[in-house]
Amino acid sequence: MIKLFRYLKPFWMQVALVIVLVFLQTMSELYLPTLMSDIVDKGVVNGDVSYIWKIGGYMLAVAAAGMLCSIGASFFTAKSATGFGRVLRSKVFSHVETFSQEEINQIGTDSLITRTTNDIFQVQQVLTIMLRMMVMAPLMCIGGIIMALTRDVKLSGVLAVAIPVIAIVILFVQSKAIPLFQLMQKKLDALNRVMRENLTGIRVIRAFSRTDFEKERFDHANVDLTNTAIRVNKIMAVMMPMMMLILNFSTIAIVWFGGHRIDSGAMEVGDLMAFIQYAMQIMFSFIMLSVMFIMIPRASVSAGRIREVLDLNTKIIDPKEPKQANENLSRTIVFDNVAFRYENAEQPVLSNISFQAGPGEVTAIIGGTGSGKSTLLNLIPRFYDVTKGRILIDGTDIREMKQEDLRKKIGFVPQKAVLFSGTIAENIRYGNQQATDAEVEHAAEVAQAASFIKEMPDGFQSVISQGGTNVSGGQKQRLSIARALVRKAEFYLFDDSFSALDFKTDAALRRALKKETGESCVLIVAQRVSTVMDADRIIVLDEGKIAGIGTHRELLETCGVYREIVSSQLAEEEYA
Known part of the structure; x- marks a missing residue:
């Protein structure tokens, strides 16, 4: 997946700005528990109302600054990620356009559609999360540990036990989920293939009364994908309750041992409150990482499939010296x-x-x-x-x-007539973008298409629906021939x-x-x-x-x- 991130180069300034804003947001969140500790230990305990108002004002300002940084980071993250998705889709589409029929057959039309849409969307989504959480989670974790140690070193032993347990849970779930995510994308390809065949072959299906059979075939592919998704979600569903369980037990342990520390005079009440907040931040940083680990396996599978397309080079290439x-x-x-x-x-x-x-x-x-x-x-x-x-x-x-x-x-007319959505004139002019209206009409006359075109309400401006479904097979062939003729080619292949x-x-x-x-x-x-x-x-x-x-x-x-x-x-x- 990292190899795909080279397409983020056009957005490097926005990415850099996101990192700076997330850093500032994280610093503000790490600073708030310290201010709260000061209010309790120096303001509340001593009954100093002016100090409470003063530090409370600082807390409000820091929280407001953090909120502005969060909004800015979200805006530029969305802009960078969607821009990345746009560039990547364009690269994949342009690269597929260079493929010969052999490469298209090798991957499959249905799979190419899935890779250009769903797979790129998966990578785009994980990038949106990564740009923020990849910076925030480590900073909050490391910063939280440092700040917790400054409050009470001995109480940090609770964290030394909890953090490795959380890491083990994340790694276990990830090891089980990745193979299923790979399988899930293949099942999605199969579902797209069945759906595509049904839509393109709907006339044949109805003509042979095979609607029920096709429903069963679709249901089989659909249930297959659903069952795989359920298996993945069952595994992923274990993670969050386990994380929250560890978090709650850690909080209980901190309050228990922290109470004893306060009772012995080794710790202030404000420090315990701050310590609990830092422990929460550390734990939530691991929850952020766990969310990433939920999405990264599927995105990495999608990234591999995208890279497979981009790394596949057509065997039909132009010579260096044509x-x-x-x-x-x-x-x-x-x-x-x-x-x-x-x-x-x-x-x-x-x-x-x-x-x-x-x-x-x-x-x-x-x-x-x-x-x-x-x-x-x-x-x-x-x-x-x-x-x-x-x-x-x-x-x-x-x-x-x-x-x-x-x-x-070459003016080429394929065995299966292919028309594009647009007007009749646009379809004929597809063979020669510079063709005049007179040349388009002449090509239609030669192709014996002018008669049925003139009978249409809008003539040459009549709209052809997707796939040419609103004209007959013979009319499609004649329009395809007109498209080749308007090219005025040296060679005609029918x-x-x-x-x-x-x-x-x-x-x-x-x-x-x-x-x-x-x-x-x-x-x-x-x-x-x-x-x-x-x-x-x-x-x-x-x-x-x-x-x-x-x-x-x-x-x-x-x-x-x-x-x-x-x-x-x-x-x-x-x-x-």
Whole structure:
């Protein structure tokens, strides 16, 4: 957790001010019992009313100063801790943005959300307590012991017995609680995962009447987390009663032995009262520490999980000396003996993939489910890095280019259409922030989206809800295509982006695309033969390998896999 505190550097002046204010507050609280002792021994015993008023005034002033210091310390503590939380959340989010899909899969989306929200909140909360109690508790403990010794050394023997007992209780509880706190965060991840799956898959759940099953699954995760939390709280619940028991027995012992000391004339009544106050302060300093020890174990687990994210570096990095693309080979893609294997997978997804696509050409990729079509397309923007071979963009290995420069050349439409909350115009302009209204409307026209946009009450200013739940699957795909087109890219990658379109819209869209992307290099992954028939080049994948490359007619004659796909979708007279 200490490693995370480097993000407190922007707030070092506020932290320093908190330490000074807490120090002054603690000094005022340590000074008050001494003043009270003087009032009793010198004022009350001697009947000196003026002295009582005088010292009482000092006590009031010291208490007021302590209160002001406490308010100031609370204000700057809150400001520092919340600022720290803001900076840390920003760092984690920015770092996660650099992850490839491999690192995101390694930690898990649900866990990343928990770490960015709940875990950072836990660390922020403990920091709020630490900034005050880490200074106050030791000062009050040490100062209280010193002041108690100045009142009566022999009576301090009671404290010599009580303090080690308190320390043993704290250490025992902490040793039992830390493993459970670690388990609790994992249970929270599991609960978030179930909740996220339920919210994103609510239509499927209802369609298959699995609501009761999902309730049981959520209840199981919820009860699992609850039971772990109860176990932790049972252990933590032991601490405070034990602390108070030790505190009360210590007070009884001090009054008992202190009474004998007063009776023998070795101690004044005011000194005993002050000693009791200092003993209380010492004990309460340990209670403060115990509160910290309650929160620190969970916060340390959370800090470890945050640090795990920040220490995880993506394998896909920019080269130290990036190369520029060759202008003489503009808008060309070359796959040179490419192979790819997912981490921990037994078999490669792609093997021996070699082909070339140039400007003005449409290259279509088709094959059965699981043949590696989408994976092949995801290698081009470096969502994953090839395991073997190389991919050349304009004659340059993409691993030797800056990722930003590479992706600026690409207009990408993912297999699952993703829209963001905001207006339709903002979603289309996501592909090019500088696009004019005319360019946005033109992209929508080409993507066959203008017709349904104009039917909406606010046109291009109509609001898209979170996840695009207020538009259909086909409309989402067309908006995603418009977003890619407004980029005016050199390369267009369509990952099964026409699957939700009817045949009429599909045909109209492909005709419009041909005119719009005439100078660009276009790669289309598709399931439909009708979508790829007119492509300049069709690549047939079968179990991660190229089964054939050619035009529609060439493949009908030379590739058995392609013939099977065609015959399963079209009547003989259609593809003849």
